[in-house]
Amino acid sequence: MSKPEFVYVTYIETTAEKLWEALTSSEFSKLYWFDTELRSDWKVGSPLALVMNGTTTTDTGKILEADRPRRLSYTFKHELREEMRNEQPSKVIFNLEPHGKFVKLTLTHEGFAEGSKVLDGISRGWPAILSGLKSLLETGKPLVIPPTCL
Amino acid sequence: MDIANFKPAIVYTIYIASTPERVWQALTTAEFSRQYFSGFAIEAELKVGGAFIARAPDGSVHISGEVFECDPPRKLTITWNVNWPALVEKLGPTLVTYEIEQAGAAVKLTMLQSHDRDISDDILEGGRQGWPAILSSLKSVLETGKPLAIKMQPPQRMLAALNAMGIATPG
Numbered sequence: 076m077s078k079p080e081f082v083y084v085t086y087i088e089t090t091a092e093k094l095w096e097a098l099t100s101s102e103f104s105k106l107y108w109f110d111t112e113l114r115s116d117w118k119v120g121s122p123l124a125l126v127m128n129g130t131t132t133t134d135t136g137k138i139l140e141a142d143r144p145r146r147l148s149y150t151f152k153h154e155l156r157e158e159m160r161n162e163q164p165s166k167v168i169f170n171l172e173p174h175g176k177f178v179k180l181t182l183t184h185e186g187f188a189e190g191s192k193v194l195d196g197i198s199r200g201w202p203a204i205l206s207g208l209k210s211l212l213e214t215g216k217p218l219v220i221p222p223t224c225l
Numbered sequence: 226m227d228i229a230n231f232k233p234a235i236v237y238t239i240y241i242a243s244t245p246e247r248v249w250q251a252l253t254t255a256e257f258s259r260q261y262f263s264g265f266a267i268e269a270e271l272k273v274g275g276a277f278i279a280r281a282p283d284g285s286v287h288i289s290g291e292v293f294e295c296d297p298p299r300k301l302t303i304t305w306n307v308n309w310p311a312l313v314e315k316l317g318p319t320l321v322t323y324e325i326e327q328a329g330a331a332v333k334l335t336m337l338q339s340h341d342r343d344i345s346d347d348i349l350e351g352g353r354q355g356w357p358a359i360l361s362s363l364k365s366v367l368e369t370g371k372p373l374a375i376k377m378q379p380p381q382r383m384l385a386a387l388n389a390m391g392i393a394t395p396g
Contacts, residue, residue, distance in 0.1 A: 084354075086358060087361070088371075174375070202239060203240055203328075210242055218240055219329050219331065221328065224326070224327075
């Protein structure tokens with residue numbers, strides 16, 4: 076059996092600095108992350124809140140690592156849906172590796188219990204979010220993906 | 226061969242600003258594949274039972290297979306057998322399914338790599354490294370007109386695991 080985790084790799088024509096900025100700036104994230112702001116000062120130990128449509132806190136966390144522009148990690152706890160709110164916090168890790176004109180981005184989302192509903196949700200969400208991020212950085216245009224199509 | 230016996234070992238989903246028809250074309254024609262797949266030419270006879278080939282830039286057939294499901298522009302299932310001596314004999318065939326769905330103004334492309342037996346993580350590392358590179362570049366070609374020049378090499382841990390099983394690999 077493999078561990079309950081989700082790993083996603085994508086290659087983006089950009090610089091590690093621009094990608095870091097896109098992963099930590101609400102101005103960007105609103106465009107590719109279902110209108111979600113990432114509220115944090117990104118210092119190790121600081122809180123993080125994911126706020127959708129300017130009003131709804133969907134997830135919270137704490138910054139674990141912020142090695143700009145190489146590695147970012149934070150805890151991740153779902154706050155919105157009743158059936159997922161009581162799950163243990165999981166961990167999000169971004170690794171950014173420059174390769175010439177593009178960056179290899181590896182997302183690892185781990186630390187789930189067996190049968191986690193949050194794992195189901197994020198496994199559908201991350202490909203859409205990270206595909207949108209790639210489009211935004213490469214073309215300047217976000218992808219409009221209705222959440223019902225995930 | 227009964228494809229019902231195959232279970233997905235690797236699933237990769239990517240959303241692309243394109244149409245299902247263009248994504249289908251990108252997956253099934255040499256004109257596109259040479260751009261995003263390290264110069265490899267996909268030659269597909271698009272009907273059930275038809276031949277499926279990925280030809281290396283030096284003209285050799287690197288991957289050969291057969292079409293099992295063909296529903297343009299929605300679903301394509303093929304065998305994807307790398308032509309390394311004894312590979313299929315030891316690991317069984319590799320099945321690849323592409324599912325293409327409209328998702329709002331974008332297209333959702335899902336790739337499933339399936340096997341009829343358990344395959345070790347070391348060997349699956351090849352697909353886990355390869356598919357994101359191939360499909361990220363395919364997305365860039367369709368959205369920007371330009372591929373990503375990702376140098377692809379088989380992962381060392383995969384080559385070591387294959388060699389340990391008596392499967393010869395190049396180099």
